[in-house]
Amino acid sequence: MxxxxxxxxxxxxxxxxxxxxxxxxxxxxxxxxxVRGKALAVVRPGSTAEVAAVVRACAGAGVSIVPxxxxxxxxxGGTPDESGTQVVLSLQRMTAVRSIDRENLTMTxxxxxxxxxxxxxxxxxxxxxxxxxxxxxxxxxxGNLATNAGGTQVLRYGNARELCLGLExxxxxxxxxxxLAGLRKDxxxxxxxxxxxGSEGTLGVITAATLKLYPQPAAALTAWAAVPSxxxxxxLLELANExxxxxxxxxxxxxxxxLSLVAKHHPQLRVxxxxxxxxxxxxxxSDHESEAHARAQFEGLLEAAMEAGVVTDxxxxxNLAQAHQLWHVRESIPLAQAEEGLNIKHDISxxxxxxxAFCEETDALLTAAIxxxxxxxxxxxxxxxxxxxVQAPEHGDAAAFLRGEEARVNAIVHDQVHKFGGSISAxxxxxxxxxxxxxxxxxxxxxxxxxxxxxxxxPRGTMNPGRVLLG
Amino acid sequence: MxxxxxxxxxxxxxxxxxxxxxxxxxxxxxxxxxVRGKALAVVRPGSTAEVAAVVRACAGAGVSIVPxxxxxxxxxGGTPDESGTQVVLSLQRMTAVRSIDRENLTMTxxxxxxxxxxxxxxxxxxxxxxxxxxxxxxxxxxGNLATNAGGTQVLRYGNARELCLGLExxxxxxxxxxxLAGLRKDxxxxxxxxxxxGSEGTLGVITAATLKLYPQPAAALTAWAAVPSxxxxxxLLELANExxxxxxxxxxxxxxxxLSLVAKHHPQLRVxxxxxxxxxxxxxxSDHESEAHARAQFEGLLEAAMEAGVVTDxxxxxNLAQAHQLWHVRESIPLAQAEEGLNIKHDISxxxxxxxAFCEETDALLTAAIxxxxxxxxxxxxxxxxxxxVQAPEHGDAAAFLRGEEARVNAIVHDQVHKFGGSISAxxxxxxxxxxxxxxxxxxxxxxxxxxxxxxxxPRGTMNPGRVLLG
Numbered sequence: 001m002x003x004x005x006x007x008x009x010x011x012x013x014x015x016x017x018x019x020x021x022x023x024x025x026x027x028x029x030x031x032x033x034x035v036r037g038k039a040l041a042v043v044r045p046g047s048t049a050e051v052a053a054v055v056r057a058c059a060g061a062g063v064s065i066v067p068x069x070x071x072x073x074x075x076x077g078g079t080p081d082e083s084g085t086q087v088v089l090s091l092q093r094m095t096a097v098r099s100i101d102r103e104n105l106t107m108t109x110x111x112x113x114x115x116x117x118x119x120x121x122x123x124x125x126x127x128x129x130x131x132x133x134x135x136x137x138x139x140x141x142x143g144n145l146a147t148n149a150g151g152t153q154v155l156r157y158g159n160a161r162e163l164c165l166g167l168e169x170x171x172x173x174x175x176x177x178x179x180l181a182g183l184r185k186d187x188x189x190x191x192x193x194x195x196x197x198g199s200e201g202t203l204g205v206i207t208a209a210t211l212k213l214y215p216q217p218a219a220a221l222t223a224w225a226a227v228p229s230x231x232x233x234x235x236l237l238e239l240a241n242e243x244x245x246x247x248x249x250x251x252x253x254x255x256x257x258x259l260s261l262v263a264k265h266h267p268q269l270r271v272x273x274x275x276x277x278x279x280x281x282x283x284x285x286s287d288h289e290s291e292a293h294a295r296a297q298f299e300g301l302l303e304a305a306m307e308a309g310v311v312t313d314x315x316x317x318x319n320l321a322q323a324h325q326l327w328h329v330r331e332s333i334p335l336a337q338a339e340e341g342l343n344i345k346h347d348i349s350x351x352x353x354x355x356x357a358f359c360e361e362t363d364a365l366l367t368a369a370i371x372x373x374x375x376x377x378x379x380x381x382x383x384x385x386x387x388x389x390v391q392a393p394e395h396g397d398a399a400a401f402l403r404g405e406e407a408r409v410n411a412i413v414h415d416q417v418h419k420f421g422g423s424i425s426a427x428x429x430x431x432x433x434x435x436x437x438x439x440x441x442x443x444x445x446x447x448x449x450x451x452x453x454x455x456x457x458x459p460r461g462t463m464n465p466g467r468v469l470l471g
Numbered sequence: 472m473x474x475x476x477x478x479x480x481x482x483x484x485x486x487x488x489x490x491x492x493x494x495x496x497x498x499x500x501x502x503x504x505x506v507r508g509k510a511l512a513v514v515r516p517g518s519t520a521e522v523a524a525v526v527r528a529c530a531g532a533g534v535s536i537v538p539x540x541x542x543x544x545x546x547x548g549g550t551p552d553e554s555g556t557q558v559v560l561s562l563q564r565m566t567a568v569r570s571i572d573r574e575n576l577t578m579t580x581x582x583x584x585x586x587x588x589x590x591x592x593x594x595x596x597x598x599x600x601x602x603x604x605x606x607x608x609x610x611x612x613x614g615n616l617a618t619n620a621g622g623t624q625v626l627r628y629g630n631a632r633e634l635c636l637g638l639e640x641x642x643x644x645x646x647x648x649x650x651l652a653g654l655r656k657d658x659x660x661x662x663x664x665x666x667x668x669g670s671e672g673t674l675g676v677i678t679a680a681t682l683k684l685y686p687q688p689a690a691a692l693t694a695w696a697a698v699p700s701x702x703x704x705x706x707l708l709e710l711a712n713e714x715x716x717x718x719x720x721x722x723x724x725x726x727x728x729x730l731s732l733v734a735k736h737h738p739q740l741r742v743x744x745x746x747x748x749x750x751x752x753x754x755x756x757s758d759h760e761s762e763a764h765a766r767a768q769f770e771g772l773l774e775a776a777m778e779a780g781v782v783t784d785x786x787x788x789x790n791l792a793q794a795h796q797l798w799h800v801r802e803s804i805p806l807a808q809a810e811e812g813l814n815i816k817h818d819i820s821x822x823x824x825x826x827x828a829f830c831e832e833t834d835a836l837l838t839a840a841i842x843x844x845x846x847x848x849x850x851x852x853x854x855x856x857x858x859x860x861v862q863a864p865e866h867g868d869a870a871a872f873l874r875g876e877e878a879r880v881n882a883i884v885h886d887q888v889h890k891f892g893g894s895i896s897a898x899x900x901x902x903x904x905x906x907x908x909x910x911x912x913x914x915x916x917x918x919x920x921x922x923x924x925x926x927x928x929x930p931r932g933t934m935n936p937g938r939v940l941l942g
Contacts, residue, residue: 101822101824102709102824103705103709103823103824104822104823104824104825104855105712105823106822147658148658148662150656150658154655154656155655158633159655159656161662161665162629162633171916171920175916175919176916177914177916177917177920178914178916179914179917181822181892181893181894182822182892183820183821183822183855183892183893183894183897184625184626184630184820184854184855184856185621185625185630185820185851185854185855185856185894185897185898186820186894186896186897187618187619187621187669187894187896187897187898187899187900187901188894188895188896188901188905188909188912188913189669189901189909189913189917189918189921189939189940190666190669190670190674190921190924190925190939191619191632191665191666191668191669192917192920192921194632194662194665194666195661195662195665195666195924197662198658198660198661198662199661203661214716215712215713215716217716234574238573238574241576241686242686242759243759244759245685245686245688245717245759246716246717246718246759247717247759288713288714288715288716288717288718289768297760349654349655349656349657350654351572351575351577351652351653351654352574352575352576353572353573353574353575354575380656383655383656384575384654384655384656385655385656421652421653421654422652422654423652423654423656423657423658423659424659425657425658425659426654426656426657426658427656427658428658429658430658430659430660434659438659438660441659442659442660443648443649443650445642445646445647445648445649446648446650446660446663447660448646449642449648449663449928450660450661450663452927452928453661453666453924453927453928454661455927456923456924456926456927457920457923457924468660468661469660
């Protein structure tokens with residue numbers, strides 16, 4: 001049975017693209033090295049027709065499929081379980097940029113395109129594909145769409161969902177749905193595209209997508225502001241929204257402790273105002289007119305913010321190198337945090353207006369529960385999305401902390417998120433890591449509708465089982 | 472049986488809110504007076520709990536429900552059939568603005584809120600709710616979301632879909648799903664919100680929504696440009712996107728014949744350049760800085776367009792009154808067209824880059840098929856959405872034309888739309904008017920997935936049957 005399926009898969013994609021032996025770590029282990037699975041085979045189709053044939057072959061054999069892009073997911077959604085019975089369907093060979101339509105501001109790409117290649121292809125046509133996130137050098141656009149990826153430009157351009165106009169999908173029956181329209185308006189029935197986006201491979205396999213492009217801005221400037229409190233950071237966001245409107249393409253908040261870890265572990269980086277300010281805010285202003293106009297706008301905003309007492313100090317990067325340095329500080333937080341030791345990560349969102357109260361209350365609960373606990377709080381404040389991470393107390397046994405406290409810390413944070421009307425997974429998805437938590441935090445009516453949809457579109461339950469919805 | 476249900480409905484919403492006698496034209500006849508149905512009863516619940524109880528009562532009796540908002544739909548999706556067996560569930564009493572959250576840039580409103588009231592409530596809080604369309608004084612936000620309404624601001628702010636962060640829905644089982652989160656990022660499972668938006672009441676009843684708000688622009692200026700061809704109109708759009716970027720909040724194209732009908736039937740309106748120019752384009756530039764800046768940007772764009780030969784003449788409105796006049800010309804086209812006589816309407820979209828070729832080819836096909844036919848072509852070029860309407864030849868019998876030619880004209884236009892990768896319903900939806908056309912133009916794989924979802928969420932088939940999907 002197993003051998004027959006492998007033979008069939010070989011005949012579909014070629015023997016060289018069915019991996020069963022040797023070191024399959026790259027496909028079997030997740031990005032954060034939290035889990036290590038065992039695949040029946042790693043299958044690497046080279047076309048949509050091959051994907052469809054692979055899905056039909058697996059369906060016929062009753063074998064489950066785990067679709068995989070760049071394998072950079074953070075919730076163990078793209079690696080196989082330990083049973084050795086699941087086929088990993090890797091899209092990494094499907095990397096064609098099928099077309100770019102400048103006048104329509106769209107491009108059609110295959111699922112295995114690396115996000116950075118998509119950005120570069122757009123740039124090559126003089127346009128912008130704005131999705132941007134830390135893993136962009138490795139993650140694929142198919143994975144970005146399957147998980148509805150977020151990143152740093154969401155407050156202006158939306159999540160991956162908002163950047164996709166059409167999809168090509170192989171459904172659980174192995175049929176190809178060609179929904180690759182480059183249309184900004186199409187009201188001919190249920191928006192299936194939206195259902196597949198963010199469904200983490202549990203309903204079908206995204207094989208290609210038509211993406212929205214934008215004109216490139218004439219200039220993008222970066223500023224760093226020192227802010228006395230989270231409440232004032234929210235006020236700064238309000239001011240920036242009013243004055244820069246769609247020009248505001250980045251608004252990242254970083255707590256002093258998070259920044260102090262960067263200063264400690266990456267002493268070569270200059271971290272602005274880290275000694276003096278409880279919070280740092282990184283702002284990006286993208287301007288379609290000119291750099292001079294962008295700078296004048298930025299300076300006007302920051303002066304007004306200082307006069308209003310919202311900002312105590314600020315600097316606008318003088319050139320691209322300085323801007324990159326500021327972004328580099330922001331992007332170094334996860335690494336500095338890892339260098340400081342083991343920690344408990346969260347990816348939460350809360351209505352922006354409630355973030356100051358959420359942080360104050362949750363900080364207090366955690367500090368009371370675990371004396372000496374250290375909070376590494378940073379994130380995309382413009383989207384209400386915080387990476388509210390919890391670091392072991394100094395000089396303690398971090399491994400023991402993680403073993404002993406992770407469940408309790410997660411419960412405290414997630415209960416608070418729930419109380420404040422937020423989401424326990426803002427941008428990373430559910431995968432298998434958080435699937436057991438949905439029943440506690442998600443409406444039972446929503447869960448029962450999700451189950452009905454899963455049953456309707458994947459009645460055999462072979463598409464990425466155990467992810468998002470538990471059986 | 473019937474009497475027992477009516478009794479039960481009366482006990483749920485109060486006898487005064489169950490209409491069975493008298494003139495029910497307002498609920499039984501569609502906006503364009505194309506169909507006149509007969510309801511078992513018109514039920515007007517006052518709360519979400521009442522909606523849920525009504526749905527449960529009807530489900531128990533096996534009676535179908537037709538949800539209705541402002542009854543301004545253009546595809547016969549919200550009026551009952553002629554059988555006298557369907558309950559019209561009118562949301563018009565649920566008009567509360569439940570909350571406005573300025574810092575989160577969101578508001579939560581009930582489904583029966585008139586769109587204009589939503590706009591005004593946002594304005595009252597110093598913010599902008601950008602959805603705007605001709606029926607805004609009568610249509611409801613619940614209907615806007617159920618049909619994923621479009622309108623004139625889509626190129627900047629998106630369709631109704633993109634303006635909604637959360638929904639409250641009564642599903643086909645009469646359960647209440649509270650999905651009213653004001654979150655810009657939430658990746659905890661399938662995006663049910665997106666499934667209900669645009670499903671035209673066939674999966675459940677939208678009872679409330681959390682909407683995105685934006686800062687109000689400092690100024691919004693309107694310009695009118697004379698453009699020699701549709702290809703040059705597309706070039707003007709490209710230039711405007713580059714120079715105004717997100718400032719470009721309106722881009723409407725209007726053919727000379729469409730404008731000549733306005734000039735003929737509404738002689739009090741001054742239609743710019745109507746004698747001399749094959750096309751007129753209405754542009755809106757919304758600026759967060761100042762009116763002076765908006766004007767300078769606009770003038771720079773139009774000068775560049777004239778130098779490039781894209782525009783032959785242009786005018787920027789000097790004040791609000793002039794701007795309103797220009798918009799009034801655009802909005803008078805449907806009325807002037809009706810005054811000219813019966814005509815065949817389309818609501819299509821095509822990739823923007825292909826619109827010139829689509830128009831050229833389709834004009835030629837229609838003119839060859841029906842000598843003397845007159846084309847009233849206008850629409851939201853920024854979204855690739857044209858109202859490509861077909862007027863009877865002059866001096867002919869328009870009623871006979873409509874009877875004899877509507878099916879043939881629709882087939883020519885829709886076949887062309889299909890050939891050019893477009894949609895036969897860009898913003899109006901499917902309703903019962905176009906439900907029979909989907910099987911010809913929509914992928915069978917998509918249709919079978921839509922049917923599976925309908926069956927999963929509404930297994931009894933009592934939610935707005937015969938709309939979107941035929942039995």
